[in-house]
Amino acid sequence: MGQETVEHLFRAAVKVFAEQGFERAKMDDIAREAGVAKGTIYYHFKGKDELFVALMNDGLEKMMAYVRRRTEVEEDPARQLRGLLEAEVDYLFQNGTFAKLLLTEVWGSKERQIEFRARIRELESIIEEVLERGMNAGRFRRLKGSEAAVAIFGAVSVTVLQEIFRCPEVTGADLAEHRAPLVVETLESLLYQGLLLPTK
Template sequence: MKQETVEQIFRAAVEIFAESGFERAKMDDIAQRAQVAKGTIYYHFKGKEELFVALMNSGMEKFTDVVRRATEAHQDPADQLRGLLRAKVTYLYHHGTFAKLLLSEVWGSKERQQAFRARIRDLVELIEGVLRRGGDSRFTSSRDRLHETAVAIFGAISVTVLQEIFRAEDRELLEGDRIEVMLDTLEPLICGALRD
């Protein structure tokens, strides 16, 4: 199957899973939205669970790559954290349907939980690395504390963006302005992790 067809299936699946939730989503609806035969989907994915996991893994790989590149574009840990913050907020906001799925549907089955724990762990470790490079003894002296801080940063950004996505659905908001507002709100909280 051509990569374009897989991407077409993924785009349709994201929409259907977001609209219906994982349990109520039907492969027929995904096939119809993707404009492919249902057999085309089953040729590559054993079922809805496998399609969902592949879809989210693909999305998480893209997301992690964007965040990693934004972090690596800077030398200073504070700038790395700001780059990470901007990349994560912007990516999740521009991919709101993916963000909703990431934060709502991935905790369903045991298979999904295991797959996403590994992907989320990659992002948390990226944040931990920035904090470690920042050299703040509050966080680097204890591995547990460093990890908990990175998880808190990951969660704060994710939930803030998710709430903004829900607000934007309720009324028209200027996208660029909302991203800047979120960044202005989150930066002192997140980047404060590198200061005394």
């Protein structure tokens, strides 16, 4: 039982947590969804809390890697910012249940807040790096990079989540294909006209 089993458990757990909420979800439900014995889950995780933390960390790590790949292909900070927006929006649309959990369940307890605040800060630091490069190159006006990064991450996350809830019958792939470009254009327009107006 290796990484493939863990990934299978993560997929089942994300679905159950998203449908029932963390508090109401039971390990029996996750085992049933995964089509495995409950002991298989306990072989890998001590309990529901550890499973939840592990799957959210896994999702955030994959999101960070996806975002970094999209920003590294561009050198111009303005294009890096657009690539970053596209990557975040696309990833969250493609992983809609993960997006719901990210914004609705990770703040449930003080322990979870501490755990995930640090993870999300890592993601925001990627945004901050792009902003700093843009400011140093004279492409963006001077602002507080850390606060702007938080605002950008929040704007992207909430906008995507609203689209997911507005179109519950649409699959993640279809949302990513049809709605992501419009969402990115809207976010980019708002950011460039206010928060990140290029200086030249």
